[in-house]
Amino acid sequence: MxxxxxxxxxxxxxxxxxxxxxxxxxxxxxxxxxxxxxxxxxxxxxxxxxxxxxxxxxxxxxxxxxxxxxxxxxxxxxxxxxxxxxxxxxxxxxxxxxxxxxxxxxxxxxxxxxxxxxxxxxxxxxxxxxxxxGEDYLIEPLPNSIKSALGFEIFEIKEIHLTDENWESALLYDDVIQPIINNKCVSCHNQKKSKGELLLHTAEGILKGGESGEVMQANNAANSDLFVRMKLPIEDDNHMPPEGKTQPTKEEIKLVGAWIDAGHPFEGTIKESGLEKDLFLSFFPNVEDNDYPDIEITAASQDSIIAIEKTGVHIDIISKTSNFLSASCINKPDFSDADFESLLPIKSQIARLDLGNTQVTDAIFNKLALLSNLTILKLDNTSISGKNIEQLATLKNLKTINLTASDFNGEYLNQFSSFEKLQQIYLYKTNVVSKEIKSLKDGQIQIDYGGYEIPPLPSDSIVY
Amino acid sequence: MKDLIDKLIQEKLARETEAKTRRHFIKNCAQGLGGLALSSIFAGCDPLSSPPKKTLANFSERDLNPLATLAPPFSSKVKSVIYLHMAGAPSQLEMFDYKPELQKLDGQDCPQSLLEGKKFAFIKGTPKLLGSQAEFKQEGESGNWVSSYMPHFKKVVDDVAFLKAVHTDQFNHGPAQLFMHTGSARLGRPSIGSWATYGLGSENQNLPGFVVLTSGGNTPDAGKSVWGSGFLPSVYQGVQCRSKGDPVLYIEDPDGVTRDLKKSTIDAINKINKQEYLKYADPEILARINQYEMAYRMQIAVPEVMNINSEPENIKEMYGVEPGKESFANNCLLARKLVEDGVRFVQLFDWGWDSHGNAASVSLNHGLRNKCREIDRPITALILDLKQRGLLDETLIVWGGEFGRTPMQENRGNKKMAFKGRDHHGDAFTMWMAGGGIKKGACHGKTDNIGFSGVEGRVSVHDVHATILQQLGFDHEQFTYEFQGRPFRLTDVEGEVIKEILA
The missing domain is CATH 1.20.120 (Four Helix Bundle (Hemerythrin (Met), subunit A))
Known part of the structure; x- marks a missing residue:
């Protein structure tokens, strides 16, 4: 029946x-x-x-x-x-x-x-x-603007804003933990769609737990489902969020665990919670040590790039998110000082310039000084002696100069002390005689003379 | 004679006439026509996925020159990759993974709990645990462990970042090598180097973008698929260069063909191709013209870059090269030269690392020590040489095998073997990376007391791939290629960037 x-x-x-x-x-x-x-x-x-x-x-x-x-x-x-x-x-x-x-x-x-x-x-x-x-079946395909105009709640990603300055005074739950849970859990655990009878959109809901009981044990993340189920391997049926949903990062899971271990405080700042800075570092804005200046510039015109490439100089856009360019003479070994004029249309976009194995001379320096955003300069295997290299001191972004196998002369070494951001000079196989000076500007500028050797060992010739 | 010729002419005429008859057309051409019709029907089935027709107006530089450089989505940390693969799987327990506890348990039966549900290539019954045959010391400022098998390597230990708990799900060489290089244990996927050259192109217009060097001996079990291009256009596959004889097969002009004759041949072919292009406006033709010209340039450039004799004596000594032979040392020096000349991806394969212990040449105390000696100096030299030329910052070096080796002594056929060896083991093994954007002296991941499995910081092969792509400027989840109706990734549906070893 x-x-x-x-x-x-x-x-x-x-x-x-x-x-x-x-x-x-x-x-x-x-x-x-x-x-x-x-x-x-x-x-x-x-x-x-x-x-x-x-x-x-x-x-x-x-x-x-x-x-x-x-x-x-x-x-x-x-x-x-x-x-x-x-x-x-x-x-x-x-x-x-x-x-x-x-x-x-x-x-x-x-x-x-x-x-x-x-x-x-x-x-x-x-x-x-x-x-x-489901109630949102018809609404779902609509664009967000129409949804909100119709008065439907749309799920909002909350961003975490932590910086070196504010992290201690930021609120642990409101500014960090809540946004994580909101972004990764709340789309299924809210008042409308309470999967497993668990509500995670409010502190009360998190404390109350779901159909299999509480999801947190104070000071014991290892026994708290909220943490443990995120930590399970994704193949595990009990893993949360389920496969296919946006997954929390390793750092986010670790932080939720640390928060529970600290007694899951809903009030108070990060400093008061006593959690270590390391846990929060991944939420800080990315201060990347890029090989180009940290500024926005206008893109070089496509025509000028094409014109330069016709001369044999290779131009690369550094990345799709940046307008800076990398210019290389790898396919143009006969590049000489006079050819530099062709690069002028992109002078503010060049961040990396490879003039290695070319015919350039010391006369190139006053021209190079025009490349205000130059960050990496390669002059290896050239007849550069370093005369007038101080003209490059005006380049406020220059980080690396590679003079490997050039005719660079030791008497010009001290000129680099006036370079603002310079970090690294390569001087392997140059005319520098004394290799005493290993760094300049109190260690800011490192000098690598190369010439590394691997002394023979008795074991080198033993065949077992 | 005349009869025969007449007969031939007769036959020719008969055949020709036959080919023009209606009967022939209906009887024999139906299949061909049907096939043509069918293929056009199938092609029409999927209007969404069929790419827009290439016309004169919309082809890009890439259509003409498949190796033209492209900007990566994000700024890359490195321009080139040198991947050092030790085919056969080196023993992490004799090289980098120090396990004093295993030493104490040497000779004891392996606990059953470890063996349950595990598959081994050769181990049968209950094997005995085997302590490391090498001595270990903490080296450098990082204090990372290096064994006595690698006495030179300690000089660069502060430049590399170790991954101590890599795991793979394959325990046979072929599939494991495929997995390590293509992200899949089955054939058909492009190798890492192919993905890299497809995504970024290559700067030097006279050299291939993806070069493969093997140190003689056996080629990898997985065959050339480990540097194949899979479903990517074949122009992105690795070009195998030999350190002995012609660097690339058939690169020399045949006897009696001068460089000038070659040039005029190519010019003539290209002239015809250009006429063809004017008629059909198919960019594929321009790509072909480009390829001919590149091949011609390569004939000069490749032998030049592949010649290690021009290097100064001290550099040759540093690497320990053996000119005229096929050796890993030669290949390391070549790798530096290639990277210096803007080659995107250099893949080195070394062989003979399969230390089972069934012969002296593959035992932990003989063969493995010799193999370690053969790579110790060249790898150390490679890192130092790149460093002194300012190239280490823009190059990523990856070292590893296709899996690791067991903490137990192999007991092939459930018998004690003549030499000490270890079986294949994928649960935990060591890899390392060095170069641009890699945290110097880092050590990520930890194995249990006997080195059987990872207990902390386990990373998968996909994670390693995700990290390599990240350093080249790609988000491994967004870097896809449309094939058979769906986008494919190197990391399939897995992989997480190993941030712990990134600077």
């Missing part, structure tokens, strides 16, 4: 389309027939069958409600409006077939009744759809 009940219940989604069809058909016929009244006899019959099929839909719907374990709260509007539709369908049948059993009914104009009928069937159908597909 139970099997039959369940089976009938599952026929509900099929059967519901019959009353919808009959009633809408009836309404359309009424409209079509509004002047000629040719189908007077037929239309009531349509509503009669509409009513019969609606009752069948109601019964199967009720069985489905019993069998599939829906909460009455979820389906009550659908249930009552379904029954109302069935009754109203019969009412239309009586009215249209001219049976006079109530005077009030005869007084209401048929247009009003038809309108109510249309409303009822639409409302019932929509409620049913909401149960099977």
């Amino acid at each position: 139970d099997v039959l009940k369940q089976l009938l219940g599952r026929l509900h989604p099929l059967l519901v389309h019959l009353p919808i069809g009959f009633i809408v058909f009836g309404l359309l016929m009424q409209w079509l027939d509004r002047k000629k009244n040719e189908y007077d006899k037929l239309i009531p019959v349509v509503y009669f069958w509409g009513g019969i099929s609606a009752i069948a839909a109601c019964i199967t719907g009720y069985l489905q409600y019993l069998g599939e374990g829906y909460a009455f709260e979820t389906i009550k509007w659908h249930l009552w409006s379904g029954i109302a539709t069935a009754l109203f369908s019969f009412l239309m049948y009586f009215k249209l077939s001219g049976l006079k059993f109530s005077t009030t009914l005869t007084k209401i104009p048929i247009v009003v009744l038809s309108a109510i009928c249309l409303l009822l069937i639409s409302f019932t159908g929509h409620q049913g759809g909401n149960i099977t597909h």
